[in-house]
Amino acid sequence: MDRPHYILLPVSPLFIALTVIVAFMLNLLPWGALPGIPDFVALALIFWSIHQPRKVGIGIAFFMGLMMDVHNASLLGQHALGYTLLSYFAIMIHRRVLWFGVLTQALHVLPLLVVMQTVELVIQSMVSGKLPGWSFYLSSLVTTLAWPFVSWLLLAPQRRAVNRDDTRPI
Numbered sequence: 001m002d003r004p005h006y007i008l009l010p011v012s013p014l015f016i017a018l019t020v021i022v023a024f025m026l027n028l029l030p031w032g033a034l035p036g037i038p039d040f041v042a043l044a045l046i047f048w049s050i051h052q053p054r055k056v057g058i059g060i061a062f063f064m065g066l067m068m069d070v071h072n073a074s075l076l077g078q079h080a081l082g083y084t085l086l087s088y089f090a091i092m093i094h095r096r097v098l099w100f101g102v103l104t105q106a107l108h109v110l111p112l113l114v115v116m117q118t119v120e121l122v123i124q125s126m127v128s129g130k131l132p133g134w135s136f137y138l139s140s141l142v143t144t145l146a147w148p149f150v151s152w153l154l155l156a157p158q159r160r161a162v163n164r165d166d167t168r169p170i
Helices: 013-028 040-051 058-072 078-092 102-128 134-145 147-158
Strands: none
Touching: 013 040, 013 058, 040 058, 040 078, 040 102, 040 147, 058 078, 078 102, 102 134, 102 147, 134 147
């Protein structure tokens, strides 16, 4: 264990809500049909399901999935099922993932994203009868590559100051 473990400050529920809303707004941008655009809502849901499983869980994932279904005008419940499974599996492995560094955490996040996209792919192919091809999974890879930066960014408000103040007890 070469890396130090820092004690993080408690996270504000308002900050969690703000990050999920910002992630949803980023998904609303008109990216078009560009392959490899990360799913920001999925990334935020995985992060908070791993770091704060009691505050962000399956219910919020289901709601955000319904919001994405309405936005994409896709089959109602397609993203909701994918995000629900994503949140469930992230909560299931959250204790193990927190023991690793961010690069190894990214390797744990990749299968979660692939499972989510596979569920959405199966539902899309059952409804439309078309398969989009392997470039469909490029989004999972790009989202996984964004994990270290997003993890650093979302944990920044919780980190303590490096210079300890002797007047504070902790």
